[in-house]
Amino acid sequence: MKQAIRLLMVVTIVAVLGIGIAAQGDYAEGTEISLLQWSHFVPRYDEWFDGYAAEWGEANGVGVTVDHVNFTELFSTLAAEIDAGDGHTIVEVLFSPASFIDGLHDLGDINAAAAEMWGERASTCQAASYLPVADTYYAYTHGYVPDPGDYDIALWTDAGYPEGPKTWDDLLEGGRAIFEATGIPVGIGMSPELDSRMANRAAIWSFGGSVQDEDENVVLNSEETIAAVKYLAQLQNEAMTDEVFGWTAASNNQGLIAGELSYILNSNSAYRSLQKIDEEAAANIGFTSALAGPAGAWASSHVWQIYVIPEYVEGDELAAAKQFILDHSANYSEATYYSELYNFPCHASTVPELDGWLEEDPWGSMPPNKFEVLKTVNDWSVHLGFPGVTNPAISQVFAESIIPNMTAKVALGELSAEEAVAQAHERVEEIFNEWRARGLVGGGM
Amino acid sequence: MARLSYPLDNRRLVGIMFLTPALLYILLLVGFPFLLAIAFGFSDVTVGNTDLNFVGLRNYFAVWENDIFRQVFETTIRFTLVSQIFILIFANILAIIFTQDFTGKWFARFIFILPWATPVSLAMIGWLWMLDTKYSPIDYLLLQTGFLGPNGILSNSRNLFWLATPDLSQISVIFVQVWRMTPLATVILMAGLSSIPTDILDQAEVDGSRFMRTLLQIKLPLILPIMVIALLFSMITMFGDMTVVYVLTRGGPVDYTRVLGLYSFQVGIEGGNLAQGAAISLFAFPLLLAMAIFMLRTASRAEVQ
Structure with a gap:
């Protein structure tokens, strides 16, 4: 129920913002998106994600496929796909893909929509998606991993x-x-x-x-x-x-x-x-x-979960991809939970349960508050280009x-x-x- | 039947038919990427922007001024030359052994070819475990036999840190390359030894030539052309290889095992500077070309003599 309410909220706000993202079910018949991301360190996360992606596809009338690869292959695959002008709709990389900026869509619209809905993002995420000299959001960073x-x-x-x-x-x-x-x-x-x-x-x-x-x-x-x-x-x-x-x-x-x-x-x-x-x-x-x-x-931060959309993606495929990214962030409580608190949200407000989980680990740590030290993570976790x-x-x-x-x-x-x-x-x-x-x-x- | 057989009687046509697949393969999978790499090397392409804006020799000058590159270049040449010496020695010895008659020869040959037949990445993961800095089984054996550990003959430590110290990491990489490349060179040399006409060897035996004399004065000179070809194959493969160090050391410790292929990948793909990555990889080309021409001429001369 909570998931459905969040999804509805996202769709409503996105529609109100008029950022050109098609609302649920508005995609042309046969629209498909494909994702390339790493085989998550926590297998449970991939199981959840693959199920979530399939459900999202059914709910939105979009075909969704998810390919998982070793994280070391993400950059080389992205480079090959941009060069070929064909490939996955969304690619998730773990380190800033700023050097790919010319081959990526500007995602300023969904970054703005996310900020509107969920407030400030962690600075470590902002720095891994925005290039000031080009004034461009080349990526959307949905999560990061603390490195205590x-x-x-x-x-x-x-x-x-x-x-x-x-x-x-x-x-x-x-x-x-x-x-x-x-x-x-x-x-x-x-x-x-x-x-x-x-x-x-x-x-x-x-x-x-x-x-x-x-x-x-x-x-x-x-x-x-x-x-x-x-x-x-x-x-x-x-x-x-x-x-x-x-x-x-x-x-x-x-x-x-x-x-x-x-x-x-x-x-x-x-x-x-x-x-x-x-x-x-x-x-x-x-x-x-x-x-x-x-x-x-x-x-x-240990790694970042950074979504990019290559420039070759167009039309309804692009609109659906942006919708998918925002909806995924709207469900970040589940992402954090099923990653066994590995993924932290860039927008803290998307996971209101987080502080409670850090005080009492839902995955059975002894003592239960083992991760409490991570409550201050946004005060000390920075990105590779800091400052x-x-x-x-x-x-x-x-x-x-x-x-x-x-x-x-x-x-x-x-x-x-x-x-x-x-x-x-x-x-x-x-x-x-x-x-x-x-x-x-x-x-x- | 006559109609069908007629075109196949045309030697020129048959020659073209046989050559076409190999030519297509070379043009599409070797020639085109090679030309693309040259174009990249003279441009400012990145992983995100493959527009070819001509920048002349800028990348090559930039690469040459890079201290890390010069060390990497030297390391690549050193690794290649040192390992070729061992490959040549071992391949000759093994080829001679495997062309003799002994019980279990076929099984021995099968076992011996495995390092070459095993996918290189898989084999390297095996070596990564064998040479692990902490849990190496080799270290364990040395520890159990008193070579390592308190009052150990080699070290007081429980580990030799095969992939972590400058000397041992280089020795390890060269050793693994020799292990990997020797079977191919051996098979090529075996083919050479098998092709020596038996009447020559019989004649030598009748004349009282013993093993070493036959080897040094008949067999080795006769297989010299093919030995040069084996060496050329092995050198070119090793010079361009990045898999071994990518899996084992990623170029470390510091830059001691970083080779051209790996550095090109790190700069071009992981670092996003495709133009400089291409320039780094192309630096080897003139050297390899000169080496190939020299060795093929040597082989040709040896064949004529």
């Missing part, structure tokens, strides 16, 4: 931190003490993979450094970044093993589940996996918000793993922090200049 710290409660309690580390200093002091006493290291990756790229950025932001400033000028080479890199190298040398230089995205999950890492930065995925195989061990995992450094406490926007240059810097490689060079003793940061800064400048020449990155004055 996961810690071994017993180990950190013995080290004198029963609630886990709160600061990067705590992580070094406590993590080193645990490593010396038990041989169990901290797990902050320094490898060319996703989690390492985000964890290293979190430290740099918290020390006051960043890749770019608010106006998209490259500011990586700063005292703050150098201090953060020195800190990370010290953390690696004193509280971690060399394994972090060769990690895959799954390595920190595996280590935490095996009880062989004392602290990692990750989504709730490692914990949920452990919960399914050993509830007692899972009860020993706690969560912390972003660690505080000299300049604040920031952490990257600017996530533009195509930021995406390329991310893809080339420049930040974790910079840190690893210092931790391995190959370069000083000053040299490594200067070298990385030079490459980042090259990338920014490339994209600036195409008119897709601001700044540079």
Whole structure:
């Protein structure tokens, strides 16, 4: 019933706004839409989503097909489909597709409609869908995934931190003490993979450094970044093993589940996996918000759920796709629930139950309020381009793993922090200049 | 019947018929993408905008000024050359063994060809597990035999971190490439050895030539052209390969195992800069072309002699 009321609300508001989206059932006979998205980390979510999409199609007289692929194939498939001028109606990617902007529909209308209906969106979502220099919403971000710290409660309690580390200093002091006493290291990756790229950025932001400033000028080479890199190298040398230089995205999950890492930065995925195989061990995992450094406490969101519609989509197919996206957001309580609290809503008002679920996990955590720390997530969860926007240059810097490689060079003793940061800064400048020449990155004055 | 057989008696027509599928394959699946990559390399295309605006050599200059690219280029050449040495040695040894008569030869050949027959991504996932930084079965065996762990012969650590230290990660990638490519080279060399006329070998035996003399003075010179072809196949495949490092290391630690194919993909597809991705991949072309011409000439000369 609640779902039907929400659906009705969305349709009414969209019609009132007159944004050109056809109302329910107004599509030409034979209209079909197809979605390409990742095989969700939580299989239960895909089961729910596929059922929801089929129901939506029946209710709106639209044929809906959903294809799931490994997340690593999303960008390459989107690129191929844009180049071919044919393919899926809606593609969901997990990182900002700003570099695809010329091949995507401007979704300013549905972003405006969503803001009208559900109010402000989380800033991490806004930055992953809007490119100021082009004044274009190239995407609609419906959800994001928090990236808190996961810690071994017993180990950190013995080290004198029963609630886990709160600061990067705590992580070094406590993590080193645990490593010396038990041989169990901290797990902050320094490898060319996703989690390492985000964890290293979190430290740099918290020390006051960043890749770019608010106006998209490259500011990586700063005292703050150098201090953060020195800190990370010290953390690696004193509280971690060399394994972090060769990690895959799954390595920190595996280590935490095996009880062989004392602290990692990750989504709730490692914990949920452990919960399914050993509830007692899972009860020993706690969560912390972003660690505080000299300049604040920031952490990257883990991934974003970002819908884009390629330019080749037209007519009723386009209208139906936009309707589908808004209706999906209107049902975000179910999306969050069936993702086992993995997906957080960009529009908090779409999931009024969220705070209650964080206080009492509907999926049986012990203690039930294990995720309560995530109630403040919007205060510290930021996007890859923070404090600017996530533009195509930021995406390329991310893809080339420049930040974790910079840190690893210092931790391995190959370069000083000053040299490594200067070298990385030079490459980042090259990338920014490339994209600036195409008119897709601001700044540079 | 006569009407039907007439066109098939035309050697020219039959030649065209046999060549057409291969030519179509090369034109559509190799030639067209190659020309497209050249066009991309001289333009400013991105993953979202494939309009070909000519920018001259800008991408090539930009790529050459990129320190990471130069390291990647050097790594690619080093990996290719080092692995070819091992592939050549192992392939020759194995080809000689597999052309001898012994019990279980067919089964041994079947097992041996598996690394080449197995889909590369699947095989690499297997190696990823074998060389895992924490749960490597190789490390486990070394730990159980006292090579690792407290007072271990190799290290006091419980792990060697195969894919995480600069030296071991490079050795691991080269080892896996040798493992993967040796069967193909071996099969090609076996074909070469099998094609040596038996009367030559019989003559040598009658003249009292022993194994090493026959090998070094008769067999190897005779299969030299085909050995060069095997080497060429192996080098070109390895030079353009990205799957092995994409699965095993994604180019890490730092940039130690990043090769051209992978970097081109990371810049062009994951990073969205299709033009520079194309330029990176095309840097290898002149080198590969020169290498192919040199090796084919060498093979041709050896054949004439």
